[in-house]
Each structure stands twice: as structure tokens, then as C-alpha cells.
Amino acid sequence: MVGLERGTVELRPHQPEWKRHYEAEVRRLEAIAGDRLLDYEHVGSTAVEELAAKPIIDLLAVVADVEDATELVPLLESHGYEYRPEDDVPERLFLAKGPRTNRTHYLSLTERDTDCYREAIAFRDFLRSHPDVAQEYEALKRELAKKHPDDREAYTERKGEFVERVLRRAMDE
Numbered sequence: 271m272v273g274l275e276r277g278t279v280e281l282r283p284h285q286p287e288w289k290r291h292y293e294a295e296v297r298r299l300e301a302i303a304g305d306r307l308l309d310y311e312h313v314g315s316t317a318v319e320e321l322a323a324k325p326i327i328d329l330l331a332v333v334a335d336v337e338d339a340t341e342l343v344p345l346l347e348s349h350g351y352e353y354r355p356e357d358d359v360p361e362r363l364f365l366a367k368g369p370r371t372n373r374t375h376y377l378s379l380t381e382r383d384t385d386c387y388r389e390a391i392a393f394r395d396f397l398r399s400h401p402d403v404a405q406e407y408e409a410l411k412r413e414l415a416k417k418h419p420d421d422r423e424a425y426t427e428r429k430g431e432f433v434e435r436v437l438r439r440a441m442d443e
Contacts, residue, residue: 396440
């Protein structure tokens with residue numbers, strides 16, 4: 271099962287079905303956007319086996335030019351996505367799928383040669399290849415979810431130092 275109310279934090283044990291949800295959404299996006307989305311990556315904690323996660327599927331979609339990709343926003347909105355222009359991550363367009371009471375997917379549109387793309391892939395791959403670090407991350411996430419079940423912003427902010435430390439290691443490898 272996927273989906274979580276916006277702004278809340280609830281972790282679930284890793285579910286093999288998350289990969290199938292990712293694959294199904296890629297097929298859906300291919301049908302909607304065709305070749306305007308060049309490639310896809312499953313990122314975030316749902317992409318790391320054995321890692322507990324919020325049950326929201328994170329997709330990274332590669333575009334040729336992020337500025338031109340704004341033309342895709344109305345199309346994606348007509349298929350259940352909500353554009354989130356207040357996003358503070360440079361070099362990407364961010365959209366959320368599902369009503370605010372049940373967010374099911376996050377979609378980031380970015381170019382392949384951006385920090386946004388490189389960092390998302392590096393973090394995912396590092397966690398996949400370092401199960402001890404993934405377990406440390408899960409323990410931190412569980413602690414923060416317990417402290418901030420209704421404050422996603424605080425939860426995310428307090429993970430920041432750990433994420434940055436892991437990213438530095440991942441980018442060095």
C-alpha cells in the first residue's frame with residue numbers, strides 16, 4: 271500500500287510492492303509524456319530494500335531542459351499531480367501525486383547533469399551498498415518519526431546533517 275497524508279510522518283517496513291508501484295507509474299508517465307521524459311530513476315527510501323520508509327514513491331525523471339519542462343506541468347496536473355513551485359531544491363521541478371490526504375508519489379523533473387540528479391542517485395546507491403549505514407539511517411528516521419509524526423518539515427530538517435554526511439561519503443566514492 272502506498273500513500274500518506276501531506277505533512278505527516280509514518281514509516282512502514284520495506285514493501286516489495288513499492289518497486290511495482292514505481293514501475294507502474296513509469297509506464298503511466300511514458301504514456302502521458304512520451305519522449306519528453308527521457309529516463310526514470312526510483313529514488314528515496316522506498317528504492318532501498320530492507321529500509322523502512324514513508325509509503326510515498328519517489329521518482330526522478332530526466333528532462334532535456336528543466337526550464338522547458340515547465341510546459342509539462344499542466345499535462346501532469348491533469349493526470350493527478352500537483353505542482354509544488356515553492357520547492358527549495360535547485361535545478362528541479364517538484365510535483366506530488368494524490369490528494370493531500372493520501373500522497374502516493376513524488377516526481378522530480380531534472381536534467382541528468384545536475385547536482386539534484388547526481389546526489390539522489392549517489393545517496394540511494396550508497397545506502398544500497400552499505401546496509402550498516404542504511405540501518406543507521408532507519409534508526410534515525412524512526413526516532414524522528416516518533417518525535418515529529420505531524421511535522422514533516424521538522425522530520426526532514428533533522429535528517430539533514432546525516433544526509434549531508436552520507437552524501438559527502440557517497441560523492442567521494
